[in-house]
Amino acid sequence: MYRLAQVNIGRMLAPLSDPLMAGFVAELDSINALADSSPGFVWRLQTSEGNATSLRPYEDDLILVNLSLWASLEAVCRLCL
Numbered sequence: 001m002y003r004l005a006q007v008n009i010g011r012m013l014a015p016l017s018d019p020l021m022a023g024f025v026a027e028l029d030s031i032n033a034l035a036d037s038s039p040g041f042v043w044r045l046q047t048s049e050g051n052a053t054s055l056r057p058y059e060d061d062l063i064l065v066n067l068s069l070w071a072s073l074e075a076v077c078r079l080c081l
Contacts, residue, residue, distance in 0.1 A: 003042055003069045003070065003071065004069070004070045004071075004072060004073055004075075004076060005067065005068070005069055005070075006066075006067070006068050006069075006070060006076055007065070007066070007067050008064075008065070008066040008067075009063065009064070009065050009066075010063070010064055011060065011062050011063050011064075012024075012062045012063075012064060013062075014062075015061070015062065016053055025053075028051050028053070029050065029051075032044070032046075032050060032051055034079070035068060035079070038075065038078065038079060039075060039078070040070050040071040040072055040074070040075020040076070040078070041068070041069075041070060041071075041075065042068075042069040042070055042071055043068065043069040044066075044067065044068040044069070045065070045066065045067040045068070052064070052065060052066055052067070
């Protein structure tokens with residue numbers, strides 16, 4: 001059985017604690033809940049806080065990584081519409 005992995009790597013404009021990022025931080029839980037409850041969702045990278053924002057796989061502390069697994073391309077595409 002195959003799964004589709006979706007990886008997003010982005011560089012923030014400021015640290016998560018900066019007011020510039022307040023809107024992003026405020027929506028994290030609701031966006032993650034939307035993914036978790038979506039048909040075809042399998043798994044997502046997260047720490048005990050429920051998201052992956054504390055993970056820093058690169059030397060640049062402004063880079064965030066998001067990884068999720070989906071049952072199919074169609075399942076991922078439903079979120080894009």
